[in-house]
Amino acid sequence: MSDKPTTIKEIAKILKISVSTVSRALNDHSSIGLTTKMRVKKLAMELNYEPNQKAIQFLQGKSHIIGVILPELSESFFSTAISGIEDVAYKRNYTVLLAQSHDDADREKLLVEKMKTQRVDGLLVSVSKTTSTYEHFEVFKKLNIPVVFFDRIPPIKDIHYVASNLENGTYEAVNFLLKKGHRTIGMINGPTTLVASHERKEGYIKAMISNRLKFDPSLIVSCDLSEDGTIDVMNTMLNHRRKPTAIVTFNDYVALFAMRYTRSLELEGIDFVSYANLPIINYMDYTPIASVEQFPYKQGKKAADILIDLINRPKNETGTEQAYFNVVVESELIVPTPK
Structure with a gap:
């Protein structure tokens, strides 16, 4: 047996049917008969066939990866927010690509560019304390890739954000x-x-x-x-x-x-x-x-839900007249019980 992963072409060759028929059978297409579906799936299982995720992502035009840029993961606030983000991503079949700016504006700009190179479907950002200009996020807007800010949001108009009151x-x-x-x-x-x-x-x-x-x-x-x-x-x-x-x-x-x-x-x-x-x-x-x-878990969870909803919205809703999600989470003063 070869160490190389089995392909649809190999399954098609063994069964002497077309590649498109194999593809449709694996995806339960209604045009393929039950007997053919069973033959294809049985052989695919025997050969340990795994779908080519990169090819699927290419056809779908999605990577199913969301980028997250935050100041410091070592801070309890942001690690808790990440838990909320990851819980939503897991439930909605997305992978999280995490990066830290370490509160450095130049590093943040570089990370935004790298997220674009990694072809993330969307971006969640809590801006660094030294960030004073925000042009580096414009490239995502031009590419119709949604960006949602949370907690530390920039003082600019027409953005999606989740923040505490x-x-x-x-x-x-x-x-x-x-x-x-x-x-x-x-x-x-x-x-x-x-x-x-x-x-x-x-x-x-x-x-x-x-x-x-x-x-x-x-x-x-x-x-x-x-x-x-x-x-x-x-x-x-x-x-x-x-x-x-x-x-x-x-x-x-x-x-x-x-x-x-x-x-x-x-x-x-x-x-x-x-x-x-x-x-x-x-x-x-x-x-x-x-x-x-400030409820970081709730902020992260809500921000991730909004981002994935934006990623999956119909194409005809991506015009310039879109509504922006501005969600404010109410804060609460906690007075510890005396020890």
Whole structure:
């Protein structure tokens, strides 16, 4: 026996029938009689015939692969989102091609090009924190290959996206701190290139104004989300003329960096509220007093469903007048039960 995979041509030659007849028989075409179908399938099984997926994909014009580009798989938020994406892909017979930008805009651009080369049917993206231009996604639009953004979405029009309602989440977080008696509340925000940073700021302002408190813009500082960057902005906060008694941080990692730094200075009395509600915070001695849950699994699952629906929509629906899916997942402020 040859190590080479059996082909339709070989089956046709043995049975002395046409290649097209074998193909139709294997696909249960109504034009082929039952006896011929049984003969073809029996021989195919005996010869361990496997369909040529590349040939099938070529005929269908699809690879049944979706690309996913995210900042860091090591972050619990994104690994949880990937679980949602993969669950949907598995159920709908798609394979996931995963890549990490490591929060580098140039790397992200290169990965987008590589995804195109790999002939993915569609692309899911959470943009890097350093991405400030978005022309690299235009090539997919020109090729009618759908792109769905999730969590970190770009500030551009006419895109499909799934994201958490961070404005409301921030409003709840600041309100929570105000009810605890805090009046000087700082915010360590993310890079200004991220839509999420703008939404957090808007929620903060909304909460202050609704409580008839003056908004002090100097109490909101932007951070690159690294540990060194967090320490820099924490020094700014601690040296502020109105030293905050509570701080809202961009995510749980930033909160942990900030809390570790304040403890190294032997400072106490500052409450922290963060975002993402990572499982790890339940196993730490010093944690944020509350965290905004953004439901990454739900975001990933919904984004994947939308992408695959877009891939499989009828060809006559791919015109420029298409509707764009803009899905907002409601966030929830989680207050841990005291240990």
